[in-house]
Amino acid sequence: MCPDMPHPLLQVDQLAIAFRQDGAETRPVRSVSFTLRAGERAALVGESGCGKSLTALALTRLPPTDRARVSGRIRFDGADTLALRGAALQGLRRSGIAYVFQDPSASLNPVMRVSDQIAECLPHLRRAARPAAARELLARTGLPDPARAARAYPCELSGGQQQRAMLAMALAARPRLLVADEPTTALDVTTQRQVLDLIDELADAFGMAVLLITHNLGLVAGRIRRVSVMYAGEVVESGPTADVLAAPRHPYTRGLLGAVPSLDAPRGAALRDIPGTVPAPDAWPAGCAFAPRCDAAQPRCATLAPPEHEQDGRRCRCWLAQAPAPEGAAPASPPPPRRTLP
Amino acid sequence: MTAPALLTVEDLHVTYRPPGRPPVEAVRGVSFSLAAGASLGIVGESGCGKSSLARALVGLQPASAGTLRFEGRDPARLGPDAARAHRRAVQMVFQDAPGSLNPRLTVGQALAEALRVHRLAAPDQLADRTAALLARVGLPASVLDAYPRELSGGQCQRVSFARCLAVQPRLLLADEPVSALDVSVQARILNLVRALQAELGLAIILISHDLAVVRNVCDRVAVMREGVFVEQGLAEEVFDRPQHPYTRELLAAVPDVARELARRKDGKVTC
Numbered sequence: 001m002c003p004d005m006p007h008p009l010l011q012v013d014q015l016a017i018a019f020r021q022d023g024a025e026t027r028p029v030r031s032v033s034f035t036l037r038a039g040e041r042a043a044l045v046g047e048s049g050c051g052k053s054l055t056a057l058a059l060t061r062l063p064p065t066d067r068a069r070v071s072g073r074i075r076f077d078g079a080d081t082l083a084l085r086g087a088a089l090q091g092l093r094r095s096g097i098a099y100v101f102q103d104p105s106a107s108l109n110p111v112m113r114v115s116d117q118i119a120e121c122l123p124h125l126r127r128a129a130r131p132a133a134a135r136e137l138l139a140r141t142g143l144p145d146p147a148r149a150a151r152a153y154p155c156e157l158s159g160g161q162q163q164r165a166m167l168a169m170a171l172a173a174r175p176r177l178l179v180a181d182e183p184t185t186a187l188d189v190t191t192q193r194q195v196l197d198l199i200d201e202l203a204d205a206f207g208m209a210v211l212l213i214t215h216n217l218g219l220v221a222g223r224i225r226r227v228s229v230m231y232a233g234e235v236v237e238s239g240p241t242a243d244v245l246a247a248p249r250h251p252y253t254r255g256l257l258g259a260v261p262s263l264d265a266p267r268g269a270a271l272r273d274i275p276g277t278v279p280a281p282d283a284w285p286a287g288c289a290f291a292p293r294c295d296a297a298q299p300r301c302a303t304l305a306p307p308e309h310e311q312d313g314r315r316c317r318c319w320l321a322q323a324p325a326p327e328g329a330a331p332a333s334p335p336p337p338r339r340t341l342p
Numbered sequence: 343m344t345a346p347a348l349l350t351v352e353d354l355h356v357t358y359r360p361p362g363r364p365p366v367e368a369v370r371g372v373s374f375s376l377a378a379g380a381s382l383g384i385v386g387e388s389g390c391g392k393s394s395l396a397r398a399l400v401g402l403q404p405a406s407a408g409t410l411r412f413e414g415r416d417p418a419r420l421g422p423d424a425a426r427a428h429r430r431a432v433q434m435v436f437q438d439a440p441g442s443l444n445p446r447l448t449v450g451q452a453l454a455e456a457l458r459v460h461r462l463a464a465p466d467q468l469a470d471r472t473a474a475l476l477a478r479v480g481l482p483a484s485v486l487d488a489y490p491r492e493l494s495g496g497q498c499q500r501v502s503f504a505r506c507l508a509v510q511p512r513l514l515l516a517d518e519p520v521s522a523l524d525v526s527v528q529a530r531i532l533n534l535v536r537a538l539q540a541e542l543g544l545a546i547i548l549i550s551h552d553l554a555v556v557r558n559v560c561d562r563v564a565v566m567r568e569g570v571f572v573e574q575g576l577a578e579e580v581f582d583r584p585q586h587p588y589t590r591e592l593l594a595a596v597p598d599v600a601r602e603l604a605r606r607k608d609g610k611v612t613c
Contacts, residue, residue: 047527188388189551192595193594218599218602221602246603256525259525260529262558263553263596263598264601267557267558267577268536270536271532
């Protein structure tokens with residue numbers, strides 16, 4: 001299902017998340033904008049520490065501490081989620097947006113049977129109806145013996161089975177959006193493909209949108225419609241997946257692609273590693289945050305934050321992706337306000 | 343002309359006998375040989391016996407049957423001195439690098455310990471030697487005073503490699519060395535593994551569930567399933583003309599960017 005609906009399901013605009021501690025402020029998420037239509041599959045891609053997971057948590061106002069200050073705009077299903085309170089916020093968390101995380105064994109309660117954990121997600125059902133509903137959900141996730149899995153404690157299931165149980169819990173309230181944060185990083189390739197195929201299948205069956213968060217571009221290449229590449233708290237490149245991966249415009253996207261070993265490359269083909277690491281949020285460089293690791297950086301990259309450039313439905317935040325600007329005519333940081341999305 | 347085998351394994355079995363329960367045969371008859379300086383990749387999914395095989399190869403887990411010869415001798419029947427030399431010659435790197443380093447030793451102490459145990463450096467040389475080892479794996483000397491918890495996963499994995507290299511091994515076993523790492527860090531570790539193999543003439547056994555990783559590093563590959571090698575051969579042949587259906591299944595599961603994009607063009611991806 002590829003719906004071209006007029007209203008986006010999720011619209012994130014200029015999202016920023018700041019933490020204040022001991023008088024100093026850090027901003028692990030600085031500028032994230034993307035939209036997701038109902039039933040659509042999109043991805044946030046980048047290395048650890050780029051702000052992907054924090055962005056995902058902010059969608060339901062779940063940043064890790066009370067000190068987090070979230071600014072920008074998040075509209076989900078027509079509502080401004082940053083303004084939601086009380087029951088409305090609970091409703092968003094219960095049946096609007098559901099999550100599946102990287103490590104299922106850490107997400108599941110180790111001392112509770114799987115069926116009881118799923119039943120907790122079914123408050124709208126009569127107590128007596130919940131176990132059967134839990135088994136039914138487990139069956140939908142393709143577990144070979146759902147009755148046994150329902151009775152099991154998490155430690156009695158394999159990693160892939162645990163992740164299926166997590167999916168069953170996430171689906172319990174029929175969410176409109178499933179956020180899958182590195183859902184298969186702990187699994188081996190065959191299980192990984194099965195779990196991702198299952199997410200695709202369930203998204204179709206339940207009319208659910210999917211936001212996949214991953215550092216593995218290979219997972220995005222075959223199944224995701226739009227991709228946003230994040231670096232240092234910003235979306236540095238976004239667009240239709242096939243276009244972005246086939247002809248990346250941002251050096252960081254190129255770097256990520258070069259780092260992935262290919263099945264079709266000969267043995268010993270050197271992998272392009274991106275030198276250095278993602279800096280900590282309190283040490284993000286001025287100008288373009290990627291400049292210190294970029295093999296194509298120019299002098300202006302170190303001092304001036306690149307504006308976002310939009311062309312053919314793709315966006316890129318890099319000086320090199322646009323026509324050379326006359327020296328001195330460049331806009332100063334912070335980046336200019338964006339076009340408001342329709 | 344074939345190089346003399348560094349490691350020869352014939353019909354190796356590893357059986358666990360948990361008390362009060364039926365025995366579990368994790369490795370059920372594996373045979374292969376590895377020449378000095380060669381690289382073998384072992385691929386297969388979780389639970390296929392890869393790690394049990396690795397543990398048997400380095401002597402962490404006794405083989406229940408079969409023969410294992412390293413440089414022509416059975417490591418289980420060596421005298422104390424020869425056994426010590428063998429433990430030096432065969433080193434292993436684990437998936438969970440932070441977990442495989444002693445949390446109470448600094449990086450410098452951990453490296454120095456390896457050098458001291460095998461009497462490879464005089465006390466006054468330790469500082470120079472450990473700094474050189476770190477440089478070899480691309481870490482600054484400032485890391486010497488850090489504890490593992492202060493380092494990233496990629497840095498810990500480099501320290502693990504440095505610790506292995508400290509004792510100048512002839513065979514390095516790496517069990518899923520990059521599975522827990524970010525792509526760019528993974529690329530750097532794989533580039534390091536290839537450089538070590540080329541420059542030091544180190545034989546490498548790389549265990550991974552990621553076939554693209556093995557393709558990048560190894561000249562031979564073995565596909566393991568349920569305790570046996572279902573297919574083994576030159577990497578190009580196995581990857582380009584897989585014979586066993588299980589190999590084809592594994593290859594199809596690899597999320598390879600180019601192949602996935604091609605699949606999308608075929609119209610098999612709708613969203």
